[in-house]
């Protein structure tokens with residue numbers, strides 16, 4: 013059955029990321045092989061062509077590389093903590109909970125705004141190790157529903173840039189206060205990217221998109237937001253260029269990786285606490 017996907021603003025962004033993962037996964041050399049994304053795009057009653065009026069072809073590799081890096085970090089953590097709780101924040105329609113080969117003891121919580129979770133529940137099963145929570149991550153008290161005694165893996169993919177810096181700090185502090193130990197995985201843009209989207213705010217709004225609010229200047233910055241987080245790794249996305257199967261995009265990412273300003277425009281970060 014086709015499902016309607018009527019979103020604007022920040023919720024609509026998850027349709028763009030879904031579409032790009034689906035597109036990338038249809039190629040025979042796919043980096044991510046997110047076949048669920050491709051199936052969901054076919055099940056949604058939505059004109060995906062309006063999301064990408066100027067192409068966006070190279071962005072499908074950006075999405076695949078970031079998801080793959082997070083999948084690898086998540087698999088590594090869950091291999092060491094097979095009884096962990098996973099908090100997947102701003103999950104959108106992402107299939108990570110079903111894409112990864114999870115140890116049997118893992119409990120997984122997919123969290124997003126209520127309208128996104130309503131749609132998600134129509135598209136995905138809810139087995140007993142898996143729950144969805146429809147809430148803003150900035151709302152008070154939602155974390156109280158999560159079991160607190162186990163190691164936690166927090167994944168925030170494509171989320172923190174849409175929240176204010178104060179909301180981000182509060183969220184991370186609440187996570188640090190609630191869980192004894194864990195890892196935090198996130199992605200973040202350089203300040204110049206945030207400023208650029210703010211200058212383009214009107215154009216973005218016409219297409220139904222918000223601009224970004226929060227930059228991640230460095231991994232050390234998160235340690236200042238909440239001293240319980242210990243910076244482990246930061247990987248420029250374009251440094252993963254060798255995984256791109258199409259030569260023209262591999263070369264573009266490689267050139268971006270060679271120039272300091274563009275090398276660090278978008279990074280993946282990993283923290284322990």
Ligand SMILES: C[S@@+](CC[C@H](N)C(=O)[O-])C[C@H]1O[C@@H](n2cnc3c(N)ncnc32)[C@H](O)[C@@H]1O
Nearest residue numbers: 023025026029102103104124125148149169170
């Ligand atoms: C760019 S999408 C990324 C979705 C998903 N992680 C992916 O990679 O496909 C951003 C997601 O963050 C969600 N989001 C934005 N603000 C949120 C908030 N305050 N609380 C929970 N989710 C939020 C949006 O609804 C959207 O699903």
